[in-house]
Amino acid sequence: MLFVDCWIDGRRVDLRVDGGLIVELGRLDPRPGEEVLARGTVCPHLAEPHVHLDAALLGRRAPNVSGTLEEGIANWAALRDGLGRQDVLDRARETLGWYASFGCTRVRTHVDTGCLENVAALIELRDTWTGGQLQVVAFPQEGMLTSPRHEEHWREAVLMGCDAVGAIPHFEPTRGSGDRSLRLACELASERGLYVDVHCDERETDEFRHLLTLCRLSMELGLEGRVVAGHCTAMHHWSDELAAQGIELVLESGVQVVTNPFDNIVLLGRGSYPRTRGHTRVDELWAAGASVGIGHDSVMDPWYRLGNANLVEAAYMLVHYAHLTSEEQLVRAFTTLSSDNHRCFGSVPRLEVGQPADLLFYEAADPAEVLRLRPAPRVLRASAPS
Numbered sequence: 001m002l003f004v005d006c007w008i009d010g011r012r013v014d015l016r017v018d019g020g021l022i023v024e025l026g027r028l029d030p031r032p033g034e035e036v037l038a039r040g041t042v043c044p045h046l047a048e049p050h051v052h053l054d055a056a057l058l059g060r061r062a063p064n065v066s067g068t069l070e071e072g073i074a075n076w077a078a079l080r081d082g083l084g085r086q087d088v089l090d091r092a093r094e095t096l097g098w099y100a101s102f103g104c105t106r107v108r109t110h111v112d113t114g115c116l117e118n119v120a121a122l123i124e125l126r127d128t129w130t131g132g133q134l135q136v137v138a139f140p141q142e143g144m145l146t147s148p149r150h151e152e153h154w155r156e157a158v159l160m161g162c163d164a165v166g167a168i169p170h171f172e173p174t175r176g177s178g179d180r181s182l183r184l185a186c187e188l189a190s191e192r193g194l195y196v197d198v199h200c201d202e203r204e205t206d207e208f209r210h211l212l213t214l215c216r217l218s219m220e221l222g223l224e225g226r227v228v229a230g231h232c233t234a235m236h237h238w239s240d241e242l243a244a245q246g247i248e249l250v251l252e253s254g255v256q257v258v259t260n261p262f263d264n265i266v267l268l269g270r271g272s273y274p275r276t277r278g279h280t281r282v283d284e285l286w287a288a289g290a291s292v293g294i295g296h297d298s299v300m301d302p303w304y305r306l307g308n309a310n311l312v313e314a315a316y317m318l319v320h321y322a323h324l325t326s327e328e329q330l331v332r333a334f335t336t337l338s339s340d341n342h343r344c345f346g347s348v349p350r351l352e353v354g355q356p357a358d359l360l361f362y363e364a365a366d367p368a369e370v371l372r373l374r375p376a377p378r379v380l381r382a383s384a385p386s
């Protein structure tokens with residue numbers, strides 16, 4: 001198969017695939033009988049760094065009347081314990097199928113540790129899913145220090161075999177206990193050789209600064225490259241001076257920030273007019289050289305009723321409300337999905353000769369056109385899932 005005059009990594013080149021491998025890159029002539037796809041955008045498979053598969057597709061069962069984060073949490077809490085293994089598996093599998101149809105074959109899901117049956121279901125799915133790589137984060141949705149039972153369940157979920165330790169410091173009873181929850185999470189991850197993935201400062205006031213603590217703990221405990229801070233929306237409201245300090249710590253510690261455009265734009269900034277936005281400082285993080293992932297977060301769940309597991313839509317949303325519309329920023333937003341989004345899985349794929357031909361072809365001339373048109377890609381797999 002030959003890709004002709006395609007946008008690949010900022011260049012217009014041809015690429016040949018044979019026997020499941022990328023065999024040539026450059027200026028190439030078609031061979032007799034070879035399938036040719038021309039003038040598109042080609043990139044590696046996409047990765048999803050932040051979704052909640054235990055809650056996915058439940059938005060219709062529990063409509064969020066007020067549209068708020070709080071009602072989302074309450075509606076989810078009412079459903080969570082009665083779902084059962086099969087219900088969780090069915091919805092998670094269906095959602096993973098949607099991701100796959102849009103070329104995303106690595107997915108990191110959070111799972112609410114308040115229901116260990118749901119945790120077991122997603123670990124079972126991780127161990128049996130043949131469509132790609134799935135990681136599970138032990139996420140204490142109601143906080144871990146809000147009751148001894150919550151901490152116990154969170155610990156047990158981690159010990160059941162989750163890949164990453166989660167936390168939600170802004171949801172703990174005090175800012176001090178929020179920081180303590182981060183120490184517990186980072187120490188547990190360090191002891192067990194796991195990743196850390198925190199719902200961090202998903203608030204819209206400047207008093208939430210748990211990101212600073214998380215970066216310092218990451219360095220103290222030698223967790224560089226293994227820590228993700230999701231949301232970080234309070235940073236939007238920090239002073240420029242504090243934000244500069246925070247971004248420097250992010251760089252120094254190697255913590256990756258993951259922004260979640262859909263949930264952040266609808267769940268935050270809902271107060272009285274004039275309304276603010278609720279998102280992290282993606283442009284400043286990028287300018288400083290930090291790695292930022294883009295998550296879908298909710299797929300038709302109690303927090304966000306829309307979504308279809310197409311990460312290009314999430315990038316499209318982000319470039320609008322975060323003012324990322326320069327040519328360079330549009331390219332970065334799109335390429336993040338197949339580069340920085342893979343970081344939490346421990347490796348970033350590249351389209352090079354000799355590499356497996358796990359790639360996507362979009363009928364769109366370049367990344368800006370992919371964002372403008374948002375077409376479903378043609379998905380090539382080096383090895384078809386069994």
Ligand SMILES: [Zn+2]
Nearest residue numbers: 052110199297
């Ligand atoms: Zn989340």
